[in-house]
Amino acid sequence: MAETIVVKLENVWKIYKLGKIDLTALKGVSLDITQGSFVSIMGPSGSGKSTLLNMIGCLDVPTKGKVILKGRNIFELSEDQLSQLRGRTVGFVFQEFNLLPHLDALENVMLPMVFQGEALEKRKKRANMLLTSVGLEKRINHQPAELSGGERQRVAIARAFANDPEMVIADEPTGNLDSSTGEKIMDVLKHFHQKEKKTVIVVTHDPHIAHYSEEIFNIKDGQIITNHQAKAKVLWNK
Secondary structure (H helix, E strand, O other): OOOOEEEEEEEEEEEEEEOOEEEEEEEEEEEEEEOOOEEEEEOOOOOOHHHHHHHHOOOOOOOEEEEEEOOEEHHHOOHHHHHHHHHHHEEEEEOOOOOOOOOOHHHHHHHHHHHOOOOHHHHHHHHHHHHHHOOOOOOOOOOHHHOOHHHHHHHHHHHHOOOOOOEEEEEOOOOOOOHHHHHHHHHHHHHHHHHHOOEEEEEEOOHHHHOOOOEEEEEEOOEEEEEEEOOOOOOOOO
16 A cells, blocks of 8 residues: 655755845755654754754745645645645644743643634533643643643643644744653654554654654755664554
């Protein structure tokens, strides 16, 4: 059976105009993200990995080349069409958590479902289920300031899966956490990958974190220089 491609990049270039200077962040990058894969993107600061993340997540459009999400060229979609498609297909986890401080954990997880027009009871039920799945069933009414860094990141992961997306992109998800808490966060992501069959993409500079994945793309100076199979850590086997 042929693998289903969620996102496809074809000869993608991204050039930023800085006054009279052109800054080339990506140089002819081509790659496929297949359904159910667990991929890491590694590279030093300034390598282009954040720009690549924005392309894979369809947060930006290329200067040249194609980004195809669910078989649709994002360049041909209106902003509203792209927003709706992205909202259903892609979830995001950020290093800084990006939780709204005046909302409790349950409300933060419910928020993406509001933009997809889900009914209140369905939003509450799914948010409760997701927070329970990340071990926060007793913290659902706590605001971010009342949670530890690891708990906040688990809320952020639950929020990323709120709309049941096919793919979740985690940008340095352990960057603000100690190593022990970081491993717990990766265990949670691995759980969603293995049990829910979700596509997970982790952007990291940490080789230890990258080896939770099945495939690692190394990027340098805006180009994929290597990609190889990782000896993925197998978790949640019980």
